[in-house]
Amino acid sequence: MPDTPRIEFRNVTKRFANHRQGGHVVAVEGVSLSIADGEIVSLIGPSGCGKSTLLNMGSGLDPVSSGEVHVDGELVTKPNRHVAFMLQKDLLLPWRTIIENVEFGQEIQGLSRRERRQRALDLLGKCHLTDFIDHYPHQLSGGMRQRAALARTLAVDPTVLLMDEPFSALDAQTKMVLQQDLGRTLAETGKTALFITHDLVEAIALSDRILVMSQRPGRIIEEIEVDIEDRDNPMKRRQHPKVATYVVRLMQLLQIEQAAA
Numbered sequence: 076m077p078d079t080p081r082i083e084f085r086n087v088t089k090r091f092a093n094h095r096q097g098g099h100v101v102a103v104e105g106v107s108l109s110i111a112d113g114e115i116v117s118l119i120g121p122s123g124c125g126k127s128t129l130l131n132m133g134s135g136l137d138p139v140s141s142g143e144v145h146v147d148g149e150l151v152t153k154p155n156r157h158v159a160f161m162l163q164k165d166l167l168l169p170w171r172t173i174i175e176n177v178e179f180g181q182e183i184q185g186l187s188r189r190e191r192r193q194r195a196l197d198l199l200g201k202c203h204l205t206d207f208i209d210h211y212p213h214q215l216s217g218g219m220r221q222r223a224a225l226a227r228t229l230a231v232d233p234t235v236l237l238m239d240e241p242f243s244a245l246d247a248q249t250k251m252v253l254q255q256d257l258g259r260t261l262a263e264t265g266k267t268a269l270f271i272t273h274d275l276v277e278a279i280a281l282s283d284r285i286l287v288m289s290q291r292p293g294r295i296i297e298e299i300e301v302d303i304e305d306r307d308n309p310m311k312r313r314q315h316p317k318v319a320t321y322v323v324r325l326m327q328l329l330q331i332e333q334a335a336a
Contacts, residue, residue: 079148080109081267082133082158082235087142088292089128102128104292106142110235115261115268115306117278119325120288126271128293130237133269134158147234156184159233161241165224167212173223174199174208180231191230198226201260218249222256229264236261236268243273254280254309262307275325279318280309287328297328 087106090099103125110116118126131137132144135154144151146158159180167176174195181191199208202222212220221241228236242250258281261268272278278285279301287297301321305311312318 080145081112081114081147082269083109083145084129084133085143085145087129087132087144088140089125089132089137090140101292103132104294106293106295108286108295110267110269112267113265114283115270115281117270117272117282117285118288119272119275119278119285119329120293121290121329122273124288124291125293126288127239130160130239130269130271133235134160134237136160156231157234159228159231159236161224161228161236161238163240163243165212165217165220167220167223167227169212172209172211173204173215176212176223177227177230180227184231194230195226198229199223201263202226202256216249218245218253221245221253225253225257225260229260229266234267236266238268238270240271240273242277250274250277251310251313257281258307258309275322276313276318277309278325279303279321280312281306285321285325287325299324 084106087103088101089103090101093100106129118129120126128137132139133151135151135158146155168179171179174192177195177199178191181194196208199205202225204219204222204226207215207219215223224241242253245253254277270278270281282301283306285299285301286295287299288294289296299321303312303315303317
């Protein structure tokens with residue numbers, strides 16, 4: 076792995092103005108973390124602890140109050156093409172077909188029609204959507220729409236994927252299928268990802284490391300390395316005997332934070 080992290084937060088703090096009571100609310104305070112090339116890191120913590128705020132700052136959508144964020148060694152001051160964001164909602168454009176949605180970011184980048192069409196076809200094939208490329212979003216199930224959103228995210232060839240609970244709205248069975256697709260795809264492409272989830276088993280199944288955050292103001296209180304093989308096969312990972320041990324430890328940390336609230 077290269078010495079320069081793919082994404083790095085250096086003593087980052089974020090404050091928001093409190094318009095009702097005056098002053099500021101500190102959402103995130105003094106967070107430092109780095110993610111190496113090809114690594115998948117999950118971020119868990121109590122609701123409102125600043126997980127999404129960290130992703131917004133990492134993407135350049137929200138400026139830091141203090142500290143710095145770097146992607147590939149470059150200071151993040153605005154949105155940039157190195158980073159792609161995948162959210163809970165697929166946000167597919169309803170007036171475009173699935174393949175046109177996947178091509179959309181490439182159009183903005185200025186890729187030729189032939190190049191973006193071929194890349195979109197390849198990714199939709201990997202996401203098991205080849206037979207649905209000319210369908211519109213309303214004609215697809217929620218799981219299929221999230222597959223299309225993943226293909227669209229990967230189509231712009233980002234260095235870093237920021238993923239904010241992308242499977243939280245899906246049923247348990249569909250979620251496990253998409254976790255499997257994501258694990259395999261990230262392994263094949265070698266992408267780096269920072270993944271927010273409230274599903275502890277999901278975090279274990281997908282990640283190299285799990286970072287646990289405190290109550291607001293959010294800080295990193297523990298880092299857990301997931302010492303289970305087959306990261307490219309989340310379904311197999313779920314069945315490993317160590318999963319229960321990791322879940323117990325994560326629950327203990329979250330319960331401690333809940334009690335401190």
